[in-house]
Amino acid sequence: MGFRLPGILHAKKSQVSSKSLDVPKGYLAIYVGESQKKRFIIPVSYFNQPSFQDLLSLSEDEFGYDHPMGGVTIPCSEDTFLGLTSALVYK
Numbered sequence: 001m002g003f004r005l006p007g008i009l010h011a012k013k014s015q016v017s018s019k020s021l022d023v024p025k026g027y028l029a030i031y032v033g034e035s036q037k038k039r040f041i042i043p044v045s046y047f048n049q050p051s052f053q054d055l056l057s058l059s060e061d062e063f064g065y066d067h068p069m070g071g072v073t074i075p076c077s078e079d080t081f082l083g084l085t086s087a088l089v090y091k
Contacts, residue, residue, distance in 0.1 A: 030072040032081045037073065042085065049088050055081070 023029050028044055031037040046052045055074050062075045074081060 028072070030074055032074045032076065032078055034075060034077060038078055040081070046085065046088055051084055052088065055084065 023041055026044055027041045028047075029039055029041055031039055047056070055076060056072075058076065059072060059074050
Protein backbone atom coordinates (compact mmCIF):
# COMPACT_ATOMS: atom_id res chain seq x y z
CA MET A 1 0.00 0.00 0.00
CA GLY A 2 1.46 3.32 -0.99
CA PHE A 3 0.61 6.94 -0.59
CA ARG A 4 1.07 9.98 -2.77
CA LEU A 5 2.30 13.35 -1.65
CA PRO A 6 0.21 15.91 -3.52
CA GLY A 7 2.98 18.51 -3.72
CA ILE A 8 5.60 16.24 -5.29
CA LEU A 9 5.53 14.81 -8.78
CA HIS A 10 7.79 11.83 -9.37
CA ALA A 11 9.84 12.00 -12.54
CA LYS A 12 8.94 9.45 -15.19
CA LYS A 13 11.79 7.15 -16.13
CA SER A 14 10.64 6.91 -19.76
CA GLN A 15 11.27 10.62 -20.34
CA VAL A 16 14.94 10.71 -19.41
CA SER A 17 15.91 12.28 -22.75
CA SER A 18 13.40 15.13 -22.41
CA LYS A 19 13.97 16.10 -18.78
CA SER A 20 13.43 19.82 -19.28
CA LEU A 21 10.14 19.25 -21.10
CA ASP A 22 8.37 17.23 -18.39
CA VAL A 23 8.48 19.88 -15.64
CA PRO A 24 5.19 21.79 -15.38
CA LYS A 25 5.07 25.53 -14.86
CA GLY A 26 5.52 26.43 -11.19
CA TYR A 27 7.65 23.34 -10.46
CA LEU A 28 11.37 22.59 -10.47
CA ALA A 29 13.31 19.36 -10.92
CA ILE A 30 15.75 18.53 -8.12
CA TYR A 31 17.93 15.53 -7.34
CA VAL A 32 17.91 13.92 -3.90
CA GLY A 33 20.18 11.29 -2.40
CA GLU A 34 23.52 10.64 -0.83
CA SER A 35 25.06 8.24 -3.36
CA GLN A 36 22.23 7.26 -5.73
CA LYS A 37 20.35 10.39 -6.85
CA LYS A 38 16.59 10.33 -7.53
CA ARG A 39 14.82 13.07 -9.46
CA PHE A 40 11.80 14.82 -7.94
CA ILE A 41 9.57 17.55 -9.32
CA ILE A 42 8.64 19.98 -6.53
CA PRO A 43 6.57 23.17 -6.37
CA VAL A 44 8.68 26.33 -6.36
CA SER A 45 6.70 27.46 -3.29
CA TYR A 46 8.80 25.00 -1.21
CA PHE A 47 11.79 27.32 -1.67
CA ASN A 48 10.10 29.85 0.64
CA GLN A 49 9.88 27.40 3.55
CA PRO A 50 12.62 27.72 6.25
CA SER A 51 13.06 23.95 6.58
CA PHE A 52 13.56 23.59 2.83
CA GLN A 53 16.00 26.51 2.86
CA ASP A 54 18.04 24.53 5.42
CA LEU A 55 18.31 21.70 2.88
CA LEU A 56 19.42 24.20 0.25
CA SER A 57 22.14 25.43 2.61
CA LEU A 58 23.39 21.84 2.96
CA SER A 59 23.44 21.61 -0.80
CA GLU A 60 25.41 24.85 -1.09
CA ASP A 61 27.91 23.66 1.54
CA GLU A 62 28.49 20.39 -0.30
CA PHE A 63 28.33 21.43 -3.96
CA GLY A 64 28.54 25.22 -4.05
CA TYR A 65 26.82 26.27 -7.22
CA ASP A 66 28.33 23.51 -9.36
CA HIS A 67 25.81 20.69 -9.09
CA PRO A 68 27.04 17.42 -10.63
CA MET A 69 23.61 16.42 -11.97
CA GLY A 70 23.10 19.73 -13.79
CA GLY A 71 20.26 20.72 -11.45
CA VAL A 72 19.80 21.41 -7.75
CA THR A 73 21.09 18.41 -5.78
CA ILE A 74 20.04 17.88 -2.15
CA PRO A 75 22.58 15.72 -0.24
CA CYS A 76 20.25 13.91 2.16
CA SER A 77 18.51 10.56 2.20
CA GLU A 78 15.33 10.16 0.21
CA ASP A 79 13.45 9.30 3.43
CA THR A 80 14.57 12.55 5.09
CA PHE A 81 13.52 14.55 2.03
CA LEU A 82 10.10 12.88 1.83
CA GLY A 83 9.56 13.42 5.57
CA LEU A 84 10.36 17.11 5.28
CA THR A 85 8.28 17.71 2.17
CA SER A 86 5.30 15.78 3.52
CA ALA A 87 5.34 18.16 6.50
CA LEU A 88 5.33 21.12 4.07
CA VAL A 89 2.28 19.77 2.25
CA TYR A 90 0.20 19.69 5.41
CA LYS A 91 1.15 23.13 6.80
